[in-house]
Amino acid sequence: METTTKVDLGNFRLETRAWLEENCPMSAREPVKRSSDMYWGGRNAKFTSKDQKIWFEKMLEKKWIVPYWEKKYGGGGLSPEENNILTQEMARLGCRKPLFSFGIAMLGPALLKFASEEQKLNYLPEIVEGKIWWCQGYSEPSAGSDLAGLQMKAEDKGDHYLINGSKVWTSYADNADWIFCLVRTNTDVPKHNGISFILIDMSTQGVSVRPIKLISGKSPFCETFFDNVKVPKSNLVGTLNDGWTIAKYLLTHERQMIGGVGGTEIKKEISKIAIDQLGLSSGQLNDSFLRTQIAKFEMDENIFELTIQRIVDEDKSGKQAAALSSFFKYYGTELNVKREELLIQIGGNDALLWVPNENNDANVARKFCRSKGNTIEGGTSEIQLNIIAKRVLNLPS
Amino acid sequence: METTTKVDLGNFRLETRAWLEENCPMSAREPVKRSSDMYWGGRNAKFTSKDQKIWFEKMLEKKWIVPYWEKKYGGGGLSPEENNILTQEMARLGCRKPLFSFGIAMLGPALLKFASEEQKLNYLPEIVEGKIWWCQGYSEPSAGSDLAGLQMKAEDKGDHYLINGSKVWTSYADNADWIFCLVRTNTDVPKHNGISFILIDMSTQGVSVRPIKLISGKSPFCETFFDNVKVPKSNLVGTLNDGWTIAKYLLTHERQMIGGVGGTEIKKEISKIAIDQLGLSSGQLNDSFLRTQIAKFEMDENIFELTIQRIVDEDKSGKQAAALSSFFKYYGTELNVKREELLIQIGGNDALLWVPNENNDANVARKFCRSKGNTIEGGTSEIQLNIIAKRVLNLPS
Amino acid sequence: MPLTLTEEQKMLKEAASEFLLTNSPIESFRELRDNNYQSYDPKVWEGFVEMGWTALTIPENYGGLDFGYTGLGQILEETGKTLTKSPLISSILLSATAIRLSDNETLKAKWLPELMSGKTLMSLALDEKSFFDPNSVESSASLSGDSFIINGKKRMVIDACDSDYLIVVASLDESISLFLVDSKSKGIDIKNDVFMDAGSYSSISFNNVKVPAKNQLDIEIEGKAILKSILDIGAIGLSCEMLGSVQAAFNQTMDYIKEREQFGTKIGSYQGLQHRAAHLFCEIELCKSITLKALQSIDDENENLSQYAHLAKAKLGEVLKLTSNEAIQMHGGIGVTDDVNIGFYLKRARVVQHLLGDTNYHLECIAKQKGY
């Protein structure tokens, strides 16, 4: 027995498919290869191709930049089911995101949950239209794992806050227009109780940025410095000194993304790569020790995929997925680090090249080095294990 | 250029070899197989064979039961070099120890270092003559890793101590005549400062013993209970309340023994056993995953052997082997546990038999289960890692 | 199909948990062991039958519940927690599955109801060597008139001491065939042994054993195909039991380190143990996913059933080994005594991981399936 809703959804799928087929330029249906393939918007926005512009504008017109936000905030007002169908159909064609944005992925959810209606109406449509490039300011050099130990201060100066301190790991801060920050607004209380969430225009006097080079080479990360920066009080989001609530909400969200939940990247099977690189003899990989490592890795990778599916399904069926974001972050990133280690080993000296030459883009070694950050960023593996031990297993402290 | 000493030692070797050849009965040159092959002495001593008696008495007469103790304590007065030669020559013939004794291995060293001259003259010769079967009382049910947290109390009652409490892991307590114990003699000071070392006659009223069954089956371990046991004050060894010094000395000693330093057992190569059990195809073990595990294990086992040699050699060359007993205990026992795991895997279902039948003594499974205690007894692996972290690496607490 | 239990499956699981904790807690395992290694408690087995657990995988047209293997898996998981000994594995998981997969209608009609009733017990006689190697069967059958004559030796046959019938795997005409053999037939010699898990296993020799030709399980279909399915399903069933043991050993260990004090503090507060415990928690989450997926694959007739079976047995073998070792180590001295129960999981772990192929065996199968 088909319900009316299902018929509607079927129609929505057909219409969506047709629209995408008609409106998505062919060049926007290819995987992102260079950073110039991503359109980030912002005050100094430049499209790097005509198709990029067409695709963004078509989607903006269709209200599908953030299809699942309410229409009054610039969203498309799609139901979760409709949004799901749109995501599937875009994946089917391989459509790129029309706009890359931490505003959509990170700030938006926080504003929707914690901001005043006025703030929502002020900031959300600008995010959708790609007018503002947002970046994120949580960690500080001395507040990494201990994020709540952050020191960047916002002093109440009557009509404004005076901000001093620095933030690290502020991705794309060198291009961004605004930054959303956790700042200390009270030093006389336990550290979790004196943090607030605030929005800062990067063009304000006193803000400066230093790009960070990683062991893998250039990176979008920056360190951002705030020297007597004045910020209007209306830029505070949520309750004063209750910013930790927002931080926790955002971190859980981030962990799941890093851990691979909801990730769309399809990873090539390690064993297939190994067969290509190492070859077989009598039907077995030529390095029998590596064969063991690969078999164990693929076992875990396959079962981890099933586990994501199981937890998602349990969530749907109403069962609470208790504090599992730490599990996903921990296990997912540890697996990815193992994958990169295997790729280095499987690749032989081809994989060790660092400066590209005509035959080799030196991508394996760079990705390998970059992966070492996975088990650190967004909360180290050790922090995730602490959280599991305490919150899930209720071990004593 | 040969020194006179070297000539002397050469003669000593020849004489020793000749004496052993003449006096060690053939049946005492075979490895210990059953517990009855070991002579433990004691008040109720019984020799289980004529040869056992001959061998013990010959060695006693020769003063070679404890060849390296001073003659006044019943020892043979051999120099370290001579004792070394005797050990080597006994190993060459495969001579059994004439007397198995915790008095020699554990109590003796403590008495020599900490006891009064009167106590030494009183107890050491009896140990040598095998008159007293000694057992050891350190751990308590609630004081395992935290040995210094022991609760068994010795109250000063003027002319004697009144002892109440219990000890666990008292090997052979059901056969032993005396026990050497760590007891609490002061409860008003930090726990390490209120412990004393005392000797207790097991035939005293109030002492009772319960044998402990292990997961591997019967064991020499017991739990020993002390209910208002009166002990003469002269039985205290060393300074009152300074027993922890003795305990530390004994524990270091014990760790090295358990870790395999100075061990004489020659272990068969795992890979040889695997070849026998699993067979080869095209020159490789039939289980290619097990092959990987075996190769890694043997690598570590071989190199651990070299490490024992290196540390011993460095010790000889005057370099202090800094607090390395924890390293040996940790790594040696973890290796042994891995070895037993591999043997279980290599053995297939032959290795899983529990109750012996005509073809199979069920020894692999029993040894496997017994090995699980290795990383616990004598200080858990975790405790050894703590010690390394703090005393060797100087990490903060 | 969502990767979750249905409401009916959850209810079944809860009922099993309650029944077993009441009628067959882990202390019952100790009693059976100490009572000269008794193989199972007939009263408890009667309870299994009454609860309908022996009928879960039997098709309706043979009088069964046709509830599916996902249901049976929940029962096995719960028995893995209490280490309840019963003929559920030998008679139902393995033998009833073998007969269900047979195309010999006469046998099915006669024996499926018998097995379901719990009164007739059967064992699968497959292993011949010290290692699991189903591709090399040396026991042989040959047709002689209207009987097969079976010769050979079998090892580690589960519960054979109690079984009325043996399902014997033997080679026939360069292929493999399965035969239902009365265990009291002339020429059969059964020797019982006790293994590390306190379980009963037998070595059996077949010396010109005569079996009526109509007792052959595979008529038109390939014996090899039936055997492959039995082994996939068997491996999944054992994985469920292992999942139960993993969880029980883990939970008991967590309880212990929350209570045990040393150095004036609960040992569960030490980060060294906490990180290991948290890692185990993650591994157990993976175990739950693969066993459920594998069970559903039996009921869905998923084309990748075999791959999931290998993954399940490989992963559970690895995690049960790790968990049983960590459980002992975190218990410390008390953990290696027979006074507490935690060691039972260690001993069962090493046997159950071996049965129907250990982690290495199943990884090898996966590697071969994937062509490397």
Place this chain on the structure above:
Amino acid sequence: MPLTLTEEQKMLKEAASEFLLTNSPIESFRELRDNNYQSYDPKVWEGFVEMGWTALTIPENYGGLDFGYTGLGQILEETGKTLTKSPLISSILLSATAIRLSDNETLKAKWLPELMSGKTLMSLALDEKSFFDPNSVESSASLSGDSFIINGKKRMVIDACDSDYLIVVASLDESISLFLVDSKSKGIDIKNDVFMDAGSYSSISFNNVKVPAKNQLDIEIEGKAILKSILDIGAIGLSCEMLGSVQAAFNQTMDYIKEREQFGTKIGSYQGLQHRAAHLFCEIELCKSITLKALQSIDDENENLSQYAHLAKAKLGEVLKLTSNEAIQMHGGIGVTDDVNIGFYLKRARVVQHLLGDTNYHLECIAKQKGY
């Protein structure tokens, strides 16, 4: 022989440590890298020569110190701590060893003093594939009059960009032979590449390269035997460098976790990190033993040299991988930035573990030697 350093060896090691920390601390490595991946600092290399390090393994009758490989190993260990780039590996460890093992007296008399002087540099050209596989050499030599003609391609030749001569391994008459080839010979094409360790390596093609017949290293003795010894000794030398890197990365990490505070306490006080650090300490103790034993085996002409070489490279590969990973992880965020030096060890680790065969390669050799 006791498994310890002699007094002379200890003094040499201390001198090396002092020289390198003064003249070539790890910051020098960063400078060379940032200076367009410069391959080494000629001033530092002059210092090596003045200190006599290039002469340690050269026999006295060729003007060397005949101090032994145990000495050279100490230097390499110290360079592993500071990650000092120099031709010590290419010219001395590999090339001078090759010539020393040769039975071509003319070559030895001419080139050993030259190499020792540090003015002539050489590289060993062996690898042809992406993987280390010394048993398959496709480059070939053929005799033509009083010259050999060499054809083939070589890869990842260490420091070839600076070398005056190449020692080329080529097949000849179904066996293997080694040739000293002027790197400016006609028909040689050298392409330089920068690898992950910021080191210089070259791909070289030989197109009908003419080499005087008198430049053959192996006359009476087998080329294969020379090559085997070069590779054993080379693997041991690299293991020494790796030991230095292991210790430096470990010590820098211990220093860091003793200072870094989070949650109001030094992170080195957390038991989770302490247990991992203590475990690493143990592994490093093992590394010290096997490298020393392997070095002594070269100098003693121990019959088990090859086994110790495999053990050393296998174990150091494993422990350097573990240590370099733990070093980054324990440093946290700062560890993945280029602002600090700890990542240099990670990058060198993955290259040096690959050179002359990785852990798996050497474990495979051991397994084969032991017949399994």
